[in-house]
Amino acid sequence: MLSHELVEAATDPFPESKPAFAQTIDADGAWTAITGGEAADMCAFDDDQYLKPADMTYFVQRSWSDKAAAAGKDPCVPLLSPPDIYFNSAPVVMDDVTIVPFFGVTMMGKGVKIPVGQSRTIDVQLFSEAPTAGPWKLTVRDYNEAYFGKANLTFSLDQNTGMNGDVRKLTITVVGTDASLKAEPFWIESTLGNASNVWMGMVGQ
Secondary structure, eight states: OHHHHHHHHHHOSOTTTSOSSSSOOGGGHHHHHHHOSSTTGGGTTSTTOEEOOTTOSSOEEOEEOHHHHHTTSOSEESOOSSOOOOEEEEEOOOEEEEEOOTTOOOEEEEEEEOOTTOEEEEEEEEEESSOOSSOEEEEEEEHHHHHHSOOSEEEEESOSEEOTTOEEEEEEEEOOOOTTTSSEEEEEEEEETTEEEEEEEEEEO
């Protein structure tokens, strides 16, 4: 979509010679590895990524705002009309994980270390900017399975629904490795009605 590329041309006009908003900081390297890391890329996974402004004929893609994210609001702007209540589910990860995204620059991101063939259980923190209409559903997706057909990770949630303030237990098992990324990406999708939000995560060795 043209609006996607226009936003990225404006926020990262020289990605090779003088990168600007070309990728996330290292700590959030999972987002770069999965989405690509530029401003429009960061919102491309949301089901409601497109909107048609009242004064326009065509749909445009929403793009990432650090200001909105820092305020605990929907980081993908402009907001829908009427705006949805923003909710999401974030994996609690503290380990330093080496990630080599598709453009070959090594990043030291935050993730969870799990040896191949082993499992580990982490917390998933649920939050929303205001009360929601009810609990939302959590679905955990393996990056490699989504794009290449063979899962490197399998998942088990103690409960697959919840609301603001809830903590869910996510057990991750490593069944394979990604030779190019040097880590295994995943994301958590939170869905309530027609609204959907995602949060990226990373497993390292």
